[in-house]
Amino acid sequence: MSEIMLGIVIIAVILLFVVFFRYVPIGLWIRARASGVPLTIFSLIGMRLRRVNPQRLVDTLIMSSKAGLGLNVNQLETHFLAGGNIERVVKSLISAQQAGIKLTFEQAGAIDLAGRDVLQAVQMSVIPKVIESPSVAAIAKDGIELRAKARVTVRTSIQQLVGGSGEETVMARVGEGIVTTIGSAVSHKEVLENPDKISHTVLSKGLDAGTAFEILSIDIADVDVGRNVGAQLQMDQAEADRRIAQARAEERRAMAVAREQEMKAEVQEMRAKVVAAEAEVPLAMADALRTGKLGVMDYYQMQNVRADTQMREGIAKAADADQENWENPRNNPDK
Numbered sequence: 001m002s003e004i005m006l007g008i009v010i011i012a013v014i015l016l017f018v019v020f021f022r023y024v025p026i027g028l029w030i031r032a033r034a035s036g037v038p039l040t041i042f043s044l045i046g047m048r049l050r051r052v053n054p055q056r057l058v059d060t061l062i063m064s065s066k067a068g069l070g071l072n073v074n075q076l077e078t079h080f081l082a083g084g085n086i087e088r089v090v091k092s093l094i095s096a097q098q099a100g101i102k103l104t105f106e107q108a109g110a111i112d113l114a115g116r117d118v119l120q121a122v123q124m125s126v127i128p129k130v131i132e133s134p135s136v137a138a139i140a141k142d143g144i145e146l147r148a149k150a151r152v153t154v155r156t157s158i159q160q161l162v163g164g165s166g167e168e169t170v171m172a173r174v175g176e177g178i179v180t181t182i183g184s185a186v187s188h189k190e191v192l193e194n195p196d197k198i199s200h201t202v203l204s205k206g207l208d209a210g211t212a213f214e215i216l217s218i219d220i221a222d223v224d225v226g227r228n229v230g231a232q233l234q235m236d237q238a239e240a241d242r243r244i245a246q247a248r249a250e251e252r253r254a255m256a257v258a259r260e261q262e263m264k265a266e267v268q269e270m271r272a273k274v275v276a277a278e279a280e281v282p283l284a285m286a287d288a289l290r291t292g293k294l295g296v297m298d299y300y301q302m303q304n305v306r307a308d309t310q311m312r313e314g315i316a317k318a319a320d321a322d323q324e325n326w327e328n329p330r331n332n333p334d335k
Contacts, residue, residue: 143230
């Protein structure tokens, strides 16, 4: 029985030690005290209870203490609980201090919580970043298209990181300035001869206003000549005019065909009336002979006149055919 009690006591002691060292990080407290960071053991226990990683916080606090930033544990713990990255904030403060950039913990914490990389922002303040714009197409007044690429050198503005727009806004404004400058040029040759005119015009517009960057320079990397848009527009207009004229001509042709069909119908109708009238002539002549209004001699005389007329028409047609054969060398082998 005594052995069972002894085993229970040993297990209880072991569990007590596990719980003690789980919530009482003695090693971290010793390291903090050895580094000159005034932390109490109860502060570390409170971090455990508040679900704060004491190792990350102690390491960051030691780093800030060695750099002489003068931060306290409450500031780091508050930023950690807010979802911030305490290591990145402290490293950015150290970089800013060494570079002579004015940056407070509140500013760095606000920038970090806003979702921006504060350490990268400080590094860009020390070493400017070069952003290459995509090819921007614009058309000069003479109708020639130019494609320009620009390299924009920017530096982070720490004071405008919170609430300032990013790289996309800067590049959109630079592209707009390039299009405006090329579009206002009288000739594309003017832009090709002086590409720095684009840089001066774009820089004078103050494109970095309201952004998180300060534009240091804009350099035109390349200018290429594109299409002759003016000539293409004229060709398209001429093609459109041609199609309109063709459509109107087709409309007139359709109207002419319809009119021709109407006239043919009228001619057919008139011919039908003539045939009907000619069919009534023998009946009228028979009635005239029967009633004595037309004599037999008169009828024969009329037939002789008709035969004479047909003969004369036949002779005239034969003479015209002989004359045509004489004038045409193909039909006259004597020539």
